[in-house]
Amino acid sequence: MSERSFDWLSAAELSKLYQRREASPVEVIDAMLVRAAKLQPHLNAFVMIDEAGAKAAAAASEARWQKNQPLSPFDGVPTTIKDTTNVKGWPTRYGSHATDETPVKESAPVAERLQSAGMILLGKSTTPEFGWKALTDSPLQGTTRSPWNLEHSPGGSSGGASSLTAAGINPFNHGNDGGGSIRIPAGHTGLVGLKPSFGRIPQYPADAPFADVISQGVLSRTVLDTAMALNITAGPDARDWRSLPAEPRDYTVGLEAGVRGWKIGLSLDFGHVKADPEVRDLVAAAAKRFEDLGAHVEDVGPLIDPLQLSFEPLWIGSFATRFRQIPTQLHGKLDPGFRAAAEKGLAITLADYAKSYEAKSKLARDLALWHRQYDLLLAPVAPTAGPPVDTLYNSEAFPRWTKGAPYTLPCNLTGQPAASMPAGLTKAGLPVGLQIIGAPRADHVVLQAMRAYESASGWTWPQAKVVETLKGL
Template sequence: MSESAFDWLSAAELSKLFSRGEASPVEVLDAMLKRAAALQPHLNALVLIDKDGAQAAAKAAESRWRKGEPLSPLDGIPTTIKDTTNIKGWPTRYGSHSTDETPAPDNAAVTDRLLAAGMIIFGKSATPEFGWKALTDSPLQGFTRNPWNLAHSPGGSSGGASSLTAAGINPFNHGNDGGGSIRIPASHTGLVGLKPSYGRIPQYPADAPFADVISQGVLARSVLDTAMALNVTAGPDPRDWRSLPTEARDYTVGLDAGVRGWKIGLSLDLGHVKADPEVRELVAAAARRFEELGAHVEEVGPMFESLQEHFEPLWIGSFATRFRQIPTQLHDKLDPGLRALMEKGLAITLADYAKAFEARSRLARDLALWHRNYDLLLAPVAPTAGPPVETLYNSEAFPRWTKGAPYTLPCNLTGQPAASMPAGLTSAGLPVGIQIIGPPRADDVVLRAMRAFESATGWTWPQPKVLETLKGL
């Protein structure tokens, strides 16, 4: 496959080229559309491409840069929106035959923010049906594949976004995270994936079953790009009463201040989870990087009990809510694994739900109190590297509570910021992530730790294994 000069550049690097007149949004978009078209048959990461609309937006961005009037440093940078998220005039299919081609009546809040920054939305990325699992395949779209190894999953549910970003198609792509759906695909594809604090980026529409645990964000190849994206998406929206107040903060400032003197806990068994031995070794070694950076790292044990008993009612009960909205004649077209959970969730009672919410409050309280003595908590992102694409999620071989999202869900329940950073490669050449968890609403603290870790590891793009996999496609 032919390469262009723009394939692996970050958004920050492209922004500098635009400001100096050394590249234009039009030529960058053209190169990225060509790469996307060449890789789509192999990765299956996109569900929709709007070439004409993107080209018109690129011309408008080019004109603004020439006049010295960009809407933001990200003006003219191409990106995509996950297909659980509205773009006005485009269908939102959720990877499901139970949806149709009806255009969305308005934009999601995060879509509005990216467009207001001048970003070019050239397509929508793949997701499992209704974002239900930490892998990305759906009845509507089929399997999305990992650029590191096409036989493996890029994770989920923001797997289309991770596949696009890791394949060098464009600098970063929108994702959202209701149980690990940014961090897990970031881990499985060697990317930077920040789940911001709940409410940091507003949610609209905010009436989905999981709206009170979902955070919007991006999957990127650098911490600086992640901070730049947060700059243009963070802040309150009157349509989301839970969105956090404006922070008078540029998230790119102070990134390089380091972590010297910080007290950091490491929990390889967070919630009594047993990761694969190779994952544990890579995460433990990655944690030692923080000691090299001047922090004090100590192992702190499992932290809390297994999540399944307390929180399964929230998960399957919320899916049952969705199930009730789907016409009976379409039930046979659902992902069988999802349908089984939805039907099981019909038995959840109000008392079950109430107990789960009480447990959630206790978990949030306990972790907030723990952070009074620790600046950060480190843990694995997922118990395994990216599994084969044919893996049956929540099956006996790959249960959600022990193999899927047990390390990431706690931070969705508490709302605190958490990120995945590449910790290294398994013997099979697949990436593994380390999770960096910060105190409530301390997104700047997590970003600073992410940047310190990034500077210590020397992890750069393009990665040789990805180039090898994509060569000749």
């Protein structure tokens, strides 16, 4: 087995090594499986590792590269799929004892497209039960930890994906985002996390709770990898009537065009969110980089009303839909926080739900009109850095609406693209995320801004704090 290290390489860098015959998918997979096995007992980021399947896929990829017939630039690059998402032949457990080991018969479009591009699935990554919260622990899989500090959460609900990516196990990992579940873990682990426009990447099955607010995507360490992954995964699918029409665009084109002359709004609190002072300071300093890049940045003050009053019926009502499908004898095995929210949701009426949808439409309209005057909106990703792993989500100490997802949820309700970029570190050495929000369906604009910021931020991998944390493991 090769002892050569491929830690921290981006997918684009691996692709170049394959093209130049300086590395092979087989040796890369061998090395990454070793690193995965070493770190899994400490991070608990995998639900399962398919060693045999990954090695077979690597051998097939190597043969294609030797014939100069790769399926895509990312042929032979390893990734994982979040365990809320179907992969044919694997079970989908959602972190819950209410599921079983029955293999699913059909892959989700995002998994199909990654595999059709020749990417190698190492396995599945962890999620909180049914992806219900912005931390990653579940009754079935236990607690996932951050490679920045093992006593802190990597965020959620794509916390397994963020932990794997930030630990340098592989270049990027699939996640999805129904309230911040790509952006929050990316922010908590110093990653690049784009929530594409709703429908840009198809969602299937499309009748699941939250299907009308979820976007598929990846958590990566570079903007180029993110753009290249979007090239592979974007486009309509007949199984999802909500999916957007094909856009004849290469998302890597124009990445280096910059933001000079752009008009950008900054809102550190949306008018009601109380972020930690360190978070506010780091995000304000990060926003100033756009001025250095030639953009005009101005504070836009109060922008979005508190979300709980209008949108709690959508949240807990959707949980109640899932809860009704679970046999009574399994209720005692559910995450107590999920169960409490779901049981509260049983009282939601159709009128409550309809009123929330009216508010959703109004919010989408208001922000679309706001973007007629501004190219981007900047804000924090979360009010805090990654909290301790024993934090009780949606408790009095950590309410969902004020501590969990107050900055990220609006863009799920409106469907517009939004991303997390590293804003810096707190005094405790934990990352904070800057959120970059674009106009409806302007994914290419957000990516261009992400790359401009990346070029000016000086943020590189590996990060010293992560290396130090993982050193003795």
